[in-house]
Amino acid sequence: xxxxxxxxxxxxxxxxxxxxxxxxxxxxxxxxxxxxxxxxxxxxxxxxxxxxxxxxxxxxxxxxxxxxxxxxxxxxxxxxxxxxxxxxxxxxxxxxxxxxxxxxxxxxxxxxxxxxxxxxxxxxxxxxxxxxxxxxxxxxxxxxxxxxxxxxxxxxxxxxxxxxxxxxxxxxxxxxxxxxxxxxxxxxxxxxxxxxxxxxxxxxxxxxxxxxxxxxxxxxxxxxxxxxxxxxxxxxxxxxx
Numbered sequence: 001x002x003x004x005x006x007x008x009x010x011x012x013x014x015x016x017x018x019x020x021x022x023x024x025x026x027x028x029x030x031x032x033x034x035x036x037x038x039x040x041x042x043x044x045x046x047x048x049x050x051x052x053x054x055x056x057x058x059x060x061x062x063x064x065x066x067x068x069x070x071x072x073x074x075x076x077x078x079x080x081x082x083x084x085x086x087x088x089x090x091x092x093x094x095x096x097x098x099x100x101x102x103x104x105x106x107x108x109x110x111x112x113x114x115x116x117x118x119x120x121x122x123x124x125x126x127x128x129x130x131x132x133x134x135x136x137x138x139x140x141x142x143x144x145x146x147x148x149x150x151x152x153x154x155x156x157x158x159x160x161x162x163x164x165x166x167x168x169x170x171x172x173x174x175x176x177x178x179x180x181x182x183x184x185x186x187x188x189x190x191x192x193x194x195x196x197x198x199x200x201x202x203x204x205x206x207x208x209x210x211x212x213x214x215x216x217x218x219x220x221x222x223x224x225x226x227x228x229x230x231x232x233x234x235x236x237x238x239x240x241x
Contacts, residue, residue, distance in 0.1 A: 008178035009098035056133035070111040077228030101126035190220035
């Protein structure tokens, strides 16, 4: 009996968007209008690449970025939840699927000593160049019309489950914890026995309820959370059953 916990990162594990938080490193903590207005829907990774070039051009170094990123607050109750999962790793496999990047997530999880809670992190690969600039790449290529072109979370989840099955691992239930519009695609993929946990008041909750109103509800159960303590309460019930 094993459960799979799938977490988004921004506004789910941390209470902010890691990509917009890094702007605190910019001169006067803001981006020039031309750069800020250059974002095109579905092309966030390209936009962030330009932001990282701007930071590099302004002499922002890796250690300053790291210091800034490790001040991001965790979502209410999240430290307790991750501690609880860490204590019960024999029951839970735990992955992150995020549109952030490997450098930011690594810094934040390691600073708080939570990196061992997660079995795998699926996010956009990033690294510092020899000249000290942070560069980010697309996670993968896919053909899903619903998702940003660098990441379809449903495809990531499906490939992970297939790989686990090959290893002889199947899950009693998948618990998907997220907040954003790009979390809807994997939630639609979940089966009747699984559960989606959208964050209260965020895009994912709204999109799930719109589907229900248009009479094409998701197959899985839905449980809304506002604090990660709500998630922990559910997991405690789950392992008692």
